[in-house]
Amino acid sequence: MLGSIFVVKDLPPLVEVSVSFDCTVSYECTTLDLWVLFLKGISGVKSLSVQKFISTLPLPVFPNMKHLELKRFWHSGKFLERCPELEHLCIEKLEEFDWIEPKLVPACMLTSLTTIKFTRCKGQKWEMQFLEYMLGNAEVLKTLTITWENLRMEEESRLCVELLELPRASRYCEIHFIGN
Template identity: 60%
Template sequence: MKQLELKGFWYYGHIPRLLVSCPELKHLCIEKHEDSYWIEPKSVPTCMLTNLTTVEFSKCTGQKCDKEFLEYILGNVKVLKKVIITCENSRVEEDPSVAVCEVT
């Protein structure tokens, strides 16, 4: 599998365990659910060390669990080229701010 999109209810701790079964993954798209929480895994999936080049994270609210999850991803993905983070603004949901970062 080269691309994975995660939407709906899940918690961040499931993602690394899921990625273990996707060693060829290049693109990861995550849509955050309101009730997400983070528990740091003990190991880093192979795809994060060798193939994952794009991470897209939407509906980020800036909660502690969002920050911890993003720190884990950004700190462990070794061949990352592009990160897209879409942050929700609770006051203006129809006009989210988007941060796109190209890694060179």
């Protein structure tokens, strides 16, 4: 937990940052405000891994970010809107409220997002909605890799067929499945 206010400014360009926010209660407004300020201070980062972040506050723009890894990130669609140059997206385990479809298709999905890795997928409704959105809007996507978590082979096969039948914005997109 954050015990005091901090200032992050004038940092040299960062290549990679990995952060785990242990804020599991969304009404901790003061703490969440400080985390958003922290993210603003590192907004020049090229690669970012974020774990356990819950906030409805506006996020800073990450103009240089090429690689983003989200683990248990609430409203992950809003993060995509803030990363116009994103090329590689890694998502680990979406919970029901982690994915909210952006109002507008994020710029990165139209121009630069080429790979998506989705691990610990269970085939839940919201996970399938996320995958359908990504396939249907990522115009330059080359590879989508999905790693199934603890599914029976019959269920994996059914979900694979369902995903392979979805329309794709990129005609060059390959879908890879890892599981049983």
